[in-house]
Amino acid sequence: EVQLVESGGGLVQPGGSLKLSCAASGFTFSGSAMHWVRQASGKGLEWVGRIRSKLNNYATAYAASVKGRFTISRDDSKSTTYLQMNSLKTEDTAVYYCTRFNVIPAAIGYDYWGQGTLVTVSS
Amino acid sequence: DIVMTQSPDSLAVSLGEKATINCKSSQSVLSSSDSKNYLAWYQQKQGQPPKLLIYWASTRESGVPDRFSGSGSGTDFTLTISSLQAEDVAVYYCQQYYSTPNTFGGGTKVEIK
Numbered sequence: 072e073v074q075l076v077e078s079g080g081g082l083v084q085p086g087g088s089l090k091l092s093c094a095a096s097g098f099t100f101s102g103s104a105m106h107w108v109r110q111a112s113g114k115g116l117e118w119v120g121r122i123r124s125k126l127n128n129y130a131t132a133y134a135a136s137v138k139g140r141f142t143i144s145r146d147d148s149k150s151t152t153y154l155q156m157n158s159l160k161t162e163d164t165a166v167y168y169c170t171r172f173n174v175i176p177a178a179i180g181y182d183y184w185g186q187g188t189l190v191t192v193s194s
Numbered sequence: 195d196i197v198m199t200q201s202p203d204s205l206a207v208s209l210g211e212k213a214t215i216n217c218k219s220s221q222s223v224l225s226s227s228d229s230k231n232y233l234a235w236y237q238q239k240q241g242q243p244p245k246l247l248i249y250w251a252s253t254r255e256s257g258v259p260d261r262f263s264g265s266g267s268g269t270d271f272t273l274t275i276s277s278l279q280a281e282d283v284a285v286y287y288c289q290q291y292y293s294t295p296n297t298f299g300g301g302t303k304v305e306i307k
Contacts, residue, residue, distance in 0.1 A: 106296070108244075116236075116244065116287055116298040132294045168243055178291055179250065180234035184243035 073097035073183050075169050080188030083159055087192070091154040093169030093185055100150035101125065104172040106181065107143060107154050109165035109190075117165070121172065122152060137163075159192045166190075196221050196290050200299035206307040213275040215302045217288035222268045225292065232292035235264055235273045238301075239284045247286075248273065280306065 079091040093105070104127070107119040120133040122143045131143050142155040152169055166187040173182045197220040207213045223232045231251035236244035246255045248264035251271055261276045275282055283306060288299040 115301045116238075116289075118296045118298065121294075121296075134295050170243075172291070177228060177230065177250075178232060179253075179255075180246050180289065180291055181236070181244070182246050182255065184245070187243055 075171070075183055075185035077167065077169055077185045077188035080167065080190045082191045082193065084194050085159060085161055085192055087159050088155070088157045089159065089190060090156070091167055091169075091188055091190070093152045093154075095150045095152070095171070098171065098183065101147040102175075104174060105143075105145060105152040106170050106172050107152075108168045108170055108181070109163075110168070110187075111162075111165040114165075119154070119167070156190070159190075161192050164190060164192045195295055196223065196293060196297050198288055198290055198297050198299035200286075200288055200302050202302060203300070204303040204305065206305045207275075207278045208307045209280065210277050211307075213278050213282070213304055215273040215286050215288075215304075217266075217271040217273070217299050219269045219271075219290055221292075223290045223292035224268050231267055231271070232290060233264075233266070233271050234289045234291065235262075236287045236289065237282075237284045238287065244287065275304070278304070278306070 074096045076094045104123045106121040123130045140158045145152040168187045169185045170181040171183040173179045199218045201216045233251040235248040238244040252264040263274050285301045285303050
């Protein structure tokens with residue numbers, strides 16, 4: 072059974088930092104591109120960023136709204152991806168989902184999703 | 195960035211009737227290398243993460259009922275639910291993955307009339 076389990080969310084003050092984790096199981100994590108998507112309460116889905124596999128040099132990309140503040144990394148030995156969030160703003164308040172971007176045999180989109188972890192940025 | 199525009203924002207359909215959701219991209223998402231449209235549809239029920247329904251604009255993900263169908267190419271796409279069931283109440287999103295940043299439409303809320 073495929074599982075993506077996010078953790079690390081919580082309440083943080085503006086300007087603070089938080090690191091989210093996403094532990095994967097049930098599929099070949101090391102060969103998968105992993106993305107983060109967020110959703111503010113009552114709002115739509117917003118792509119945050121992604122990290123590709125080792126085969127693709129662990130290349131990262133970020134949304135303009137988080138570039139320079141957020142960093143995505145991964146540890147294939149632990150089948151885990153991370154989202155380090157610095158200089159947090161109130162507008163970063165959202166549920167953060169990690170998701171697998173399936174590219175085999177060709178890119179099809181996000182086929183596995185975690186349940187999400189809530190990040191609240193407030194004083 | 196490619197902007198995805200969905201319409202309508204919401205719609206109410208009677209059980210057993212057809213629901214149609216439209217999605218327009220600001221640029222073509224049709225790949226010239228493999229002739230695939232890099233367009234997906236997701237269903238999100240209340241309190242749940244999104245679920246992949248359709249990819250390549252018209253290919254149903256495994257396990258998705260055949261009342262869901264996708265069509266379109268280039269910049270204009272449609273998700274059709276041929277006979278709405280109670281369990282289809284949800285918000286539906288289109289998404290392009292042709293280029294980074296992957297972008298989503300604003301969502302369409304489907305309710306029972």
